[in-house]
Structure formats: structure tokens, C-alpha cells
Amino acid sequence: MEEKTIQRRDFLKFLVLGSVAAGGLRLARLTSASETGGSSPYRWGMVIDQDKCTGCGQCTLACRAHNDVPPEISWNRVLEAGKVGDKQVYLPRPCMHCEEAPCVDACMVGASYQRADGIVMMDYDKCIGCRYCEVACPYGARAFNWETFDGPNPAVPEWGQPEVERRPRGVVEKCSFCYQRIDRGLKLGLKPGVDEEATPACVVECPMGARKFGDLNDPESEVSILIKDHPYFQLREDLGTSPRVFYLPAREEAA
């Protein structure tokens, strides 16, 4: 009998200790998790017109300079995408900022997260570099910092000045829709997509005007009107990720 009560007491101790430990972890988590909630009147999106893109790659260079991206990484690649008629067609590929982003679900520490305005962000201070998000992204939009980027950036100053902090070795990085330009612009009363200072660098730099940026919630914005009036496609729509980058396909008559 006596033995039994002791065992029960010990078992209770065991339970209490266990729940205290779990509670402690929970508390630590609550005090440290970055807030991804809240609401925003905006839903940022990009429209890329393949008829206008000539594959010059200036968007990539502008992106490298403004976001201080190392030369071996491209947040924004320009791929050859077949031909329409005799014309070579290109496909610029930034991060899709998916509504249902596989990388956000995959990230175990919540370093990939979605802002209320839809931008899929990276918290470089949280990322542990496990690279699960790279495996999860269907668009190859993510790049790992295999090495420290400590030299001068060859794209600076010709293509712009860095606006964000350089990422350390060992974390994954990707396109952020130039959130720093959007946030700063909004504070100054500017309109992203209209005012250059508040618009992603690749959109501003494109010499052909092939890229448009704006608020998908605003029916009057240029992007909303473009996708209302034109046939468009998104990359790998079949996956159900709902990308916020819309492409206007190249047409034969325009070639």
C-alpha cells in the first residue's frame, strides 16, 4: 500500500513538472513570436507584361543594388520562356508572394511569415538555415547564403543604393516586394505603384514599363485594371498557391 502511494505521488510530481516545462516553453514562445496578425487595407500585387519584356535584365540588377543581394544570388531572375512567332519571350520571376505560401507553412521557426498586406517576409534574425523552405517553394524563389557576402556589391552604385541590411551567412533570402520602399513611401504619403519612391525597384527600373505594381484591393489601381481587362496567368496555378504576381502573356499580333 505504502509503496503505491509513493508511486502515485511521484507520478503526480512527474506530471506537474512536465506541465510546468510545457507552460514555460509556451510562455517563452508568446513573448518572442513576431506578430504576423493585424489587418491592412492593402493587398500588394505585381503584373508583368510578357509582350513588353525584352529580357534586358535591368530589373535583376536594380534589385541587387537596392536590396544588397550578392552577385551569385538573384531574387528576381529573368528566364527564357519559349517563342511566340519569331519573338523570344521572357519570364521575369520575382517571389510570387503566394496567398497560400508553402514556405510559410514549412518554416519551423516562423522566420518566413506573411504580413497582413500579403507580402511574404523573411525574418533573418530568426532563420536557422534548415533550407526546408527552399525545398518547399515551387518557384525556386529562395536562395541560401552559402558564403558570407563581405565584398563590395558590383551593382552599387550604378543601379542604386542598398536600402536594407545585408544578410549573414547561413540564412535563406528572397524577394520582399521591396517592402522597405512601400513602408517608407506610405509613411511619406506616397502611393506604391504610382510614386517611384514607394514602388519596388524592379518596377521603377524596367525601361520597357513591363512591370506594374499596386494594390489589388483598390479596383482603380493599375494592376487591378490590367488583370480585369486582359487575359492573364499565374505560375503553377494548379498547385493552389494563388500567386500575387500576374503575367500578361505575349501575343502573336503584338510581336
Added chain:
Amino acid sequence: MIRIKRFTIQPVHFWIAFLMLLVGAGLVAYGIVLVKGLSVTNLSDLVPWGLWITIDLSAIALSAGAFTLCAVVYLLGLKQYEPVARTATFVGLIGYSMALLTLLLDIGRPDRFWHALVYWNTHSLLWEVSMCLTLYLCVLLLETAPLIGRTDWMQARFPWLSNKMMHIHHFAPFLALLGLGLSMLHQSSLGATYGVLIARPIWYKPSLSVLFMFSAIVGGPALTVLITKVSGRLTSRAKVDDSLLEKITLFIGWALVGYIYFRFWDAFSMTYTYEPGRTEALRMMTSGPLAFNFLVGEMLLGAIIPAILLLVPRFRKSWSAQVIALSLIVAGVVAYRWDINMSGLLVVLTYLPQEVTTIYTTYFPSLIEIISGVGVVAYGALAITLAVRYLNLVDHSGKEKEVVETPVVVAGTD
């Protein structure tokens, strides 16, 4: 008075020296990786996971003997297997520490390993895996404590601590239950880690979690029995009761048959239609660069032949046939993990709208990856060897029973 024992060099000393050499080389490689970063590997943005993740997954799978045998002993109540479960628990502890060592190497920011526990994204499979892993490691530490507590050295030097450590044995059924839950969760979630990724068609299916679980239940006990049998043959310090192991090997054999059935349908029921990415990856496993590993390594040597060796009574009676079969199963589990990881990474689906095509990538681990990986494995082998020699890891003689029961009286009267 110190009595000097005469020291004679035995073959085991060469074995230990050899392992220490490998561990040393591994440590150097480990240091190089920590200092220079992951650029010393052959990993890339297209193949971000390679040899280390395979070692990591295999070590966890092969540690599954701990929860399987503990469940058999403490939840099904088959007390006679208790000494085998004890071996399995220690093997599990070493296996999980190997996994953690490899993981630490594999992440880009090892200094932030604790983020996995503090920052939670409950949607992530890897979050669940890292939670279960940490909690299960605690369970394994508690389960192993009596094994260390009952050594003569501990009893002589720290009698109080030794008593406490042995006292934990009373909670064995609770720990077994907890271990069963945590293990089933993360063993299958490791499969689901791959299985939920819609970007990789060959992985995107529910069966991966089932197969990871199933192969762990086959491979874990196989490694435990293998270690037991080999140490029983090599040293008099291991006291092996072969009749105990007989039933376990039979169980492994039949479980293997079940696994072959599931794996067969998992692999070949995909072929009815062409699906971009998935069909290419499957072709890679049947006639491409993974074909030898899949058909010969994983299926023929890793599953079919050991099933025959373990289920035909004539073979099962032979020590060497059993040891060969169990080694093949262990290697087969590793081959399975390699095939799963590589088949999804060597075929990448493009996202171009007009032409959803596949591109092929290549990967072969760099020397640093191999040396550090071998170092981790050698550490595991060294820990097991030393435990067999000094912790009575393998002891089916039943002598330890009375030692364990002593503290019950102590606990009851205080």
C-alpha cells in the same frame, strides 16, 4: 591500495583506436564546416539536403527499437524482453544524439539551434519533429538513467544519485507510453515532412509517413538485435540469451514482409498515368542514377533477401545468416532514406507556363561531408562499444534484476 592490473592488448583495443581515429577526423571536418560554413559541401539551392539529412533520418529510424521494445515490455507486459529493451533504449539515446549532431552541422546557423524550441510555427512539420525529438530525448535520458545508475562505479562513488537514477525505473511504463506517443508522432512526421510538399510530385502523397514509421519499426529492432548478437559473439562481457532474440527476429522478418508489400505498392502504383515530375523521379529510381540503390540496395538486398533469411527456419537457426540479414535490413533502411530524399531533389519541376518540364540536378557528397558524417557514425559505434564493455549494455542473465529491486524497499520506507 591501488592494485595495478596487467594490461594486455586485445583486438577490441584496435577497434576502439580505429573508431577514435575516425571520430578525430570527423571532429576536424566538423570544425571546418562550422568555421567555413556550408560552402564546403556539395549542396546547392536545388539540392539543399544530402548525405547529412540521410544520416540524420537513418539514425532516428534505427533508434526506433527503443520505443518499440519498451512498448512491448511495459505496455504489452512481455517482461522477459526487458533486457533487450534496455539495450534498445541506450542504442536509441546514442542514435538520437547522432541525429542531433548531424542536424547541428546541417543547419546554416548552428548558433541558433535553440530557435527551434523558442519560436513556434505550429503549421510546420519540422516544428513538430523538433518538439518531439527534444521531448523524446528527455524520455530516453530518463529511461537510460537506471542503466548508468546501477553500475558499480556509480553506486560506490555517488550512492544517493545512483539510487535516484535507479528509482526512475519505476516510471518505466509511463515513460514507455510517452515514448510510444512521441516516437509515433515524429517518426511518421519525418515522412510527412517530405509528403506535404506540393512542389515535389514524387513526395507529395500520404504514404511517406506510413512507410517512414513502418521501416523504423523494422529497422530499429533489427539494429538492436544485431548489436546484441555481434557483441555476444565477440565479448564475454555480453551475456546473450538467444531464445529471447529468436522471437524478435521472427517478428522483424514478418514486419519486413509487410513493409515490402507497402513499399511495393507505394512505388509502383504511381505509374498508371504520366504526371510531370513524379514519373521522371520514378524512372530515375527504376532505370536512372538511383536504380541500383533502389532495386538492388533497397529492395533486393535491403528487404527481400533478409526477409527470406529471417523467415526460413533453416537460415534463422544460423548465427551468420541472422547477422547478415539484420545488417542488410539496417543498410536497407538507410538506402530507403537516401532514395526518398534524392528522388525528390534530383528532379526539379520548372514553372514555365508553356512547358512544365523537368530538369535534372546532380549531387555527390563532398569529402568534408563524408568525413564528418563518418565521424558521427563512428562516435555512435564507439559509444555502443564502450557501453557493451563498461555498462553491461547486453546482459540477459537476469542478474541485474535484484539490484534494480533494492531501491524499491528504500523508497518505500523513507
